[in-house]
Amino acid sequence: MKSSRNGRHWLLPVVVVLAMNALAPSGARAQEPSPVAAAAPAAAGGPDLATRVADLEAYLSNTAPKALSVPGPGHNAWMMTSTALVLFMTLPGLALFYGGLVRRKNVLSVMAQCLGTAGAVTILWWAFGYSLCFGSGSPILGSLKFAFLKGVGNAPNPDYGAWVSHNVFSMYQMMFAIITPALIVGAIAERMKYSAIMAFIVGWMLLVYFPLAHMVWGSDGMMNGLSNAKAGIKAIDFAGGTVVHMSSGWSALLLALILGRRKGWGHRPFMPHSMVLTMVGTGMLWVGWYGFNAGSAVAADGIAANAFTATTLATAVACLVWPAIEWVTRGKPTILGFCSGAVAGLVVITPAAGFVTSTGAVIIGAFAGTVPYFACTKLKAWLKYDDALDTFGVHGVGGTMGALLTGFLATPEANPNLNTNLAQIVGKTLWLEQLKAMGLTIALALTGTLILAYLVKAVIGLRPAADSEEMGLDDADHGEAGYHFDEAGG
Secondary structure, X not given: OHHHHHOOOOHHHHHHHHHHHHHOOHHHHHHOOOHHHHOOOOOOOXXXXXXXXXXXXXXXXXXXXXXXXXXXXXXXXXXXHHHHHHHHHHHHHHHHHHHHHOOHHHHHHHHHHHHHHHHHHHHHHHHHHHHHHHOOOOOOOOOOOOHHHOOOOOOEOOOOOOOOEHHHHHHHHHHHHHHHHHHHOOOOOOOOOHHHHHHHHHHHHHHHHHHHHHHXXXXXXXXXXXXXXXXXXXXXXXXXXXXXXXXHHHHHHHHHHHHOOOOOEOOEOOOOOOHHHHHHHHHHHHHHHHHHHHHHHOOOOHHXXXXXXXXXXXXXXHHHHHHHHHHHHHOOOOHHHHHHHHHHHHHHHHHHOOOOOHHHHHHHHXXXXXXXXXXXXXXXXXXXXXXXXXXXXHHHHHHXXXXXHHHHHOOOOOOOOHHHHOOOOOOOOHHHHHHHHHHHHHHHHHHHHHHHHHHHHHHOOOOOOHHHHHHOHHHHHHOOOOOOOOOOOO
């Protein structure tokens, strides 16, 4: 075996030459008819061999190239896969998760709201949403330099990914923009008419999501402590603790309070009509979340691997802890408990996934299975608000806790980039920066929701007529039924 390996030593330079040829600009490849020719000195004006070797090393280590401005095949492939996985979280994952939790007469309504959100947000994103989030501008909001995705092509945008096509990055971020307002649907399920929720979501994207995403993730955003050395608030958010879960969770709570309780809530049971659908949706969310968290590394690198591992550990721990508490306090672990615990684990690890070690992820999982459980079972009962599908209890409370825990548990051991702009505060006062970002996120979400809710209420109204709500939103809003039964009830 040893002699066999030594006999293949000639393969390494050939592989290197082929890789350099693949990473070379298309024009250069057209001028080089064979791998042997590729090893010859570059034509005048092109990168020399040493530069191309350095760019190959940059590709493997996911650092900025010196000469190339082309997407790296492996990184691009991972990001396209992650984009599909995040869409999979909303359609069908979230639609099935929420669809199973509502009553039978409202199953199609929440699915329609998820589908409608996907369409409306996509149009906004293409027109100006992406540009406002990721175009350089002010510390609070981007610009219109990428309006209608102008200039968003195959070449990477080095501000966000050295080896990922700009258009792929834009589509990846669009999936985050789709799922965030769709989460709000869970709190107001079964009592907000379709036209009102769609009008609210369009306004919410403008007032809340676009500025928040820019502040946290934009290259010049005021809360992007990881990448912007001039950030006023040096906070970190790997995959959306503030941008996604806190914003949607706190907005969902206020919108639910403004809407009021569902007709008959507190006087008759409101039971999930299909825990089977909810379990299937939970599994899809868990699988899709790898694109959500590991994809947020914007590369197939070691940070993505760390986020993948942390996501798995935290989710599995929370999935066990939540039903374990039920078992102790109520006598039986429920499928709803397993599903709720898994989603809570996914939520709480999101802001920390690329910043914490495996042990940190297990600690986060234990918190995720405990605190949201009490928020959903005790806090809601004490305060008597009708958060229909526990959006605030899981996403609002869980996202807030995750953002804070990130400040305590983030370490350069998991992500060396923390030593770039944050070396003086990681492990010391980073949690204070997290508190500032959390406070600003809550204020923005609540203010935007308050304005929009009363504006939509004044113009088109928020709730359907009482008899339409009693009949069910599937028929009232969409003229359809999720299930049909024969005269014998079969």
